[in-house]
Amino acid sequence: MAMEDSLSLKxxxxxxxxxxxxxxxxARGEASVSELQxxxxxxxxxxxxxxxxxxxxxxxxxxxxxxxxxxRLRVDALRATGAWFDQVADLWRDSFDRLDTLLMETExxxxxxx
Amino acid sequence: MSNPDExxxxxxxxxxxxxxxxAWTRPEQLxxxxxxxxxxxxxxxxxxxxxxxFHCRMDMADGGGTLxxxxxxxxxxxxxxxxxxxxxxxxxxxxxxxxxSEHWPKRLLTTVLFEEAGADTRVRLSWVPIDASAEELxxxxxxxxxxxxxxxxxxxxxxxxxxxx
Numbered sequence: 353m354a355m356e357d358s359l360s361l362k363x364x365x366x367x368x369x370x371x372x373x374x375x376x377x378x379a380r381g382e383a384s385v386s387e388l389q390x391x392x393x394x395x396x397x398x399x400x401x402x403x404x405x406x407x408x409x410x411x412x413x414x415x416x417x418x419x420x421x422x423x424r425l426r427v428d429a430l431r432a433t434g435a436w437f438d439q440v441a442d443l444w445r446d447s448f449d450r451l452d453t454l455l456m457e458t459e460x461x462x463x464x465x466x
Numbered sequence: 467m468s469n470p471d472e473x474x475x476x477x478x479x480x481x482x483x484x485x486x487x488x489a490w491t492r493p494e495q496l497x498x499x500x501x502x503x504x505x506x507x508x509x510x511x512x513x514x515x516x517x518x519x520f521h522c523r524m525d526m527a528d529g530g531g532t533l534x535x536x537x538x539x540x541x542x543x544x545x546x547x548x549x550x551x552x553x554x555x556x557x558x559x560x561x562x563x564x565x566x567s568e569h570w571p572k573r574l575l576t577t578v579l580f581e582e583a584g585a586d587t588r589v590r591l592s593w594v595p596i597d598a599s600a601e602e603l604x605x606x607x608x609x610x611x612x613x614x615x616x617x618x619x620x621x622x623x624x625x626x627x628x629x630x631x
Binding site for chain 2: 359360363444445446447448450451452453454455456458
């Protein structure tokens with residue numbers, strides 16, 4: 353139950369393109385709120401709202417360096433979400449991509465052996 | 467056709483139906499495409515007929531571990547339809563839970579339809595949980611909307627992101 357809720361929270365958090373962009377930015381290293389605000393060109397309240405959603409989903413956390421509170425990615429949490437995606441949807445999409453390749457190859461084999 | 471627990475994926479393949487059928491029913495061909503990206507699939511058992519048992523191991527790249535899958539076929543109706551029960555497995559072929567998620571259905575009924583579309587073949591795959599608990603069903607049902615193509619770009623980006631660290 354708790355696990356499903358946390359997965360739903362993560363997926364909902366990642367469903368928003370701005371929040372995915374924030375996650376992508378934090379993947380390169382931790383950043384303060386104002387550093388995050390800059391590339392997105394949005395207001396401080398708006399970015400704080402996004403950060404809160406990501407935080408509640410367990411995807412990011414606050415560090416503490418002196419007075420500043422840089423945000424950083426919780427890579428494990430993100431990886432768990434990624435693994436889940438791999439499991440369900442990628443299984444078939446990737447398989448079908450590989451099947452495409454195989455079918456193209458066998459077609460060529462047949463043409464050559466004729 | 468509005469089973470809320472059904473996941474459907476359709477794809478057109480640029481090959482005649484008999485060739486697509488062979489790719490799904492010949493073990494040596496299945497081994498070459500079956501499984502998530504980056505895995506090497508080894509077929510251990512492949513009794514591809516109704517009631518037959520299929521067992522394969524999937525080795526993830528770079529020592530990322532090994533997954534096992536097992537299929538039990540219900541119908542093999544060449545060249546139109548294959549139905550099987552799909553599960554994660556251990557090395558002995560016993561059903562196990564998902565390695566990624568605590569509440570994932572143990573068995574998924576997989577139905578694959580092969581339709582001719584001119585010179586090409588349309589493959590329609592569907593997944594429906596079998597005998598799932600309420601929790602498993604909930605997790606599965608929650609997952610279905612995210613299977614949409616709209617998500618594809620997102621998880622590709624997520625994949626790239628995860629590959630960075």
